[in-house]
Amino acid sequence: xxxxxxxxxxxxxxxxxxxxxxxxxxxxxxxxxxxxxxxxxxxxxxxxxxxxxxxxxxxxxxxxxxxxxxxxxxxxxxxxxxxxxxxxxxxxxxxxxxxxxxxxxxxxxxxxxxxxxxxxxxxxxxxxxxxxxxxxxxxxxxxxxxxxxxxxxxxxxxxxxxxxxxxxxxxxxxxxxxxxxxxxxxxxxxxxxxxxxxxxxxxxxxxxxxxxxxxxxxxxx
Numbered sequence: 001x002x003x004x005x006x007x008x009x010x011x012x013x014x015x016x017x018x019x020x021x022x023x024x025x026x027x028x029x030x031x032x033x034x035x036x037x038x039x040x041x042x043x044x045x046x047x048x049x050x051x052x053x054x055x056x057x058x059x060x061x062x063x064x065x066x067x068x069x070x071x072x073x074x075x076x077x078x079x080x081x082x083x084x085x086x087x088x089x090x091x092x093x094x095x096x097x098x099x100x101x102x103x104x105x106x107x108x109x110x111x112x113x114x115x116x117x118x119x120x121x122x123x124x125x126x127x128x129x130x131x132x133x134x135x136x137x138x139x140x141x142x143x144x145x146x147x148x149x150x151x152x153x154x155x156x157x158x159x160x161x162x163x164x165x166x167x168x169x170x171x172x173x174x175x176x177x178x179x180x181x182x183x184x185x186x187x188x189x190x191x192x193x194x195x196x197x198x199x200x201x202x203x204x205x206x207x208x209x210x211x212x213x214x215x216x217x218x219x220x221x
Contacts, residue, residue: 002059002067002096003113003160005105007169013109020108023086023116031083044208045088048076052092057101063170066179068186071156073118074125074149075194079201081210082123089115113163118156125151126211137217141199144211149194150187157183 005013036042052072059069076085090111097107125148133139161175170179201208 002056002069002102003106003109003164005103005109007164008109008167012163012167013105016108016112019116020111023111024090027083027086027090031087032081035084040208045080045084046091048072048080048085048088049091049095052076052089053095053099056092056096057099063178066164066170068182070186070190070193071114071118071153072190072194073115073156074122074145074152074190075197077119077122078126078145078198078211079209082119084210085119085122086115089119113156113160117159118152121155122148122152135216140212140217141195141202145198146191146195150191153190154183154187157186 005016008016036045055070055072057069059067073085073089076088079085080088093102093107093110093115096102097104102110126144129139129144129148133143157180161180164170165172165175198209202212206212206214
């Protein structure tokens with residue numbers, strides 16, 4: 001994570017830029033902007049943006065482009081919905097850039113690999129669990145908020161490793177032995193952070209969790 005654009009060829013950077021523009025256009029078109037007229041919802045989005053920015057500055061480095069940090073994609077997706085989650089995470093990434101952690105040219109690469117893909121994975125896992133497992137409060141908390149958060153960050157790590165390998169930045173053997181194993185530990189931490197945040201919000205402020213429906217998870221249970 002925190003991937004330098006210099007690890008990718010000019011063509012690779014062009015592809016990442018095109019995907020970033022597409023992702024931002026889709027976000028502008030599909031995000032439920034009307035929700036932000038509600039003061040608490042706007043504060044929630046900005047709170048996630050600031051919280052994620054601080055979370056992403058606490059990282060451990062292996063080699064250039066192989067920094068590790070918690071992601072928060074599942075928590076943001078469940079609380080805000082996928083499109084506003086993309087917006088909050090994009091604001092956080094911008095804050096990280098302005099703080100000097102990454103260069104401006106690194107923004108598109110990190111948007112695609114740290115935001116767009118993890119949010120898509122998180123939302124896809126959420127929908128799959130809702131479709132295939134019973135609608136129960138503990139399913140929402142322990143499977144979606146905890147387990148799927150861990151799986152999301154592991155998938156993100158695998159995709160980032162595949163991108164680095166395809167760009168020729170590192171060998172597959174090095175990534176398999178020195179990079180990907182850390183995502184098992186990172187996934188465990190991600191699960192606890194995401195699960196704790198969403199559980200507290202569901203208990204004390206269920207209206208702040210867009211993915212949580214009282215009628216689905218609590219009524220007649």
